[in-house]
Amino acid sequence: MKASAGGYARASSLRNALEMLAASDGNGRVLAGGQSLVAALNLRLSAGDVLIDISRLSELSGVTETQDGLRIGALTSHAEIGCNPLIRQSAPLLSQAVEFIAHAAIRNRGTIGGALAHADPAAEFPACVLALGATLHVEGLNGSRDIPVEDFFQDIFETAIEEGEILTGLSVPKAEPGEKQVIVEVARRSGDYALAGVCLVKRADGHRLSLFSVGPKPILAEGAMVALDQGNIDGAVQALQAEIDPPSDTQASAAYRRHLAGVLLRRAAARIEGGNA
Ligand SMILES: Cc1cc2nc3c(=O)[nH]c(=O)nc-3n(C[C@H](O)[C@H](O)[C@H](O)COP(=O)(O)OP(=O)(O)OC[C@H]3O[C@@H](n4cnc5c(N)ncnc54)[C@H](O)[C@@H]3O)c2cc1C
The missing domain is CATH 3.30.43.10 (Uridine Diphospho-n-acetylenolpyruvylglucosamine Reductase, domain 2)
Known part of the structure; x- marks a missing residue:
């Protein structure tokens, strides 16, 4: 058609x-x-x-280092996010995520700004930026706004971008020395949207844990984060499974997604604790 x-x-x-x-x-x-x-x-x-x-606006593309983080232009392609040395070093969660997104042709054309503005609850980047604690930058004719990621994703395919505004980019903090970042997911085939996925960041001041494909928008699992900070993985899995309300659809039942979320959290935590992140 x-x-x-x-x-x-x-x-x-x-x-x-x-x-x-x-x-x-x-x-x-x-x-x-x-x-x-x-x-x-x-x-x-x-x-x-x-x-x-807007695809040819070079002012919205590329990655730059700021005093305390990275600024990533909205038009930066998935492929560029995957290989950019600044991102690989300072926000490796994003470069790891690219391996899970679709296929090479889509990664060459698709942009991080498009993925965040589209706000598909099964997409990887929205959950990554939630786990990283990013700030989203939007601009309209009346000026610009900075939106904390916790306020950005509002519902399925709905964000805090208002009519007449364009997402110009995002800022993410630079990983501290010793910080660990990991993304794990389960999909039916390589490149498919995930049935469930987990992003886990471990910093000196605690964990940040987000999930995708388990609800209408990416979720910050705050109860599980507290349990992880206490070194209680069983408690974290229990808290996580209580704080999500996954959908049932033709791909997976809600019960299976809830089970997967727990399995994926254990895998992510094991990779971090095993020094494999
Ligand atoms: C077969 C297939 C498989 C895929 N698999 C995955 C996957 O596994 N994981 C995954 O995460 N994604 C997947 N995708 C989606 C892909 O990552 C898209 O590239 C991405 O979701 C949208 O980025 P885009 O630049 O192409 O945006 P577009 O398609 O151009 O735009 C998407 C939406 O965002 C809006 N928009 C775009 N940029 C801006 C901006 N700067 N400011 C305001 N609004 C904006 C547009 O108006 C539109 O509503 C898949 C896509 C296809 C076709």
């Missing part, structure tokens, strides 16, 4: 993209890598959108 878009325009600058978005009467849709949006248009899950193509 052919895509059903209501129009297309390529933005020449971020300002130009924001102006076109404002002029589109609510029908404007930002097009980044197109790996989710074009599929939705082809399937007629979305129709009549005026596509505002």
Whole structure:
């Protein structure tokens, strides 16, 4: 089936993209890598959108080092996240995650900003940035906002980005010396969306644990984090299984996803404690 878009325009600058978005009467849709949006248009899950193509805005791409972290442009591709030396050294959770995302062609076109704005509850990057404690940067014609990741993901495919705003990038803290970061998931086939997944970060001041594909949005498992800080893995698994409410669908039942979440937490913790993270 052919895509059903209501129009297309390529933005020449971020300002130009924001102006076109404002002029589109609510029908404007930002097009980044197109790996989710074009599929939705082809399937007629979305129709009549005026596509505002930001994919060539170099100002939204790339990774830079800041005083206390990394700033990652929204248009940085999954492939670049996977091989960028700054990310591999200072936010290895993100580069590890790329190995689980789809296939090479999709990783070459898909962008981290697109994945975060799309907010698929089964996607890896939203859970990674939640575990890392990132800050999301958005810009509109009236100025910019910084959104703590805990406030960013609101519901299935819903974020705190408001109409007329574009996600310009994100900041993540640099891993401290000795910090461990690990992502583990179970999918039916390599490259498929996960049935369940876990991101675990261990810092000097404690653990951060997030999950994906076990609810309508990525979840920070705060009860399990407390138990992990106390070195109580059985308590952490119990707390985790109590604080998620996974869906049943054609891929897996809620009970199986809840069981997987516990298994994956044990695997992630073992990798961290075994020095394999
Ligand atoms: C076959 C297949 C398998 C896949 N498997 C996985 C997988 O296993 N794991 C995974 O995580 N993902 C997977 N994906 C999704 C892929 O990672 C997408 O690239 C990503 O979700 C969207 O990024 P994009 O740049 O292509 O965004 P687009 O498709 O261009 O946009 C997606 C949505 O985000 C909005 N948007 C994009 N950029 C911005 C911005 N800067 N500001 C505001 N809004 C914006 C768009 O308007 C649109 O609503 C898969 C996709 C396909 C087609």
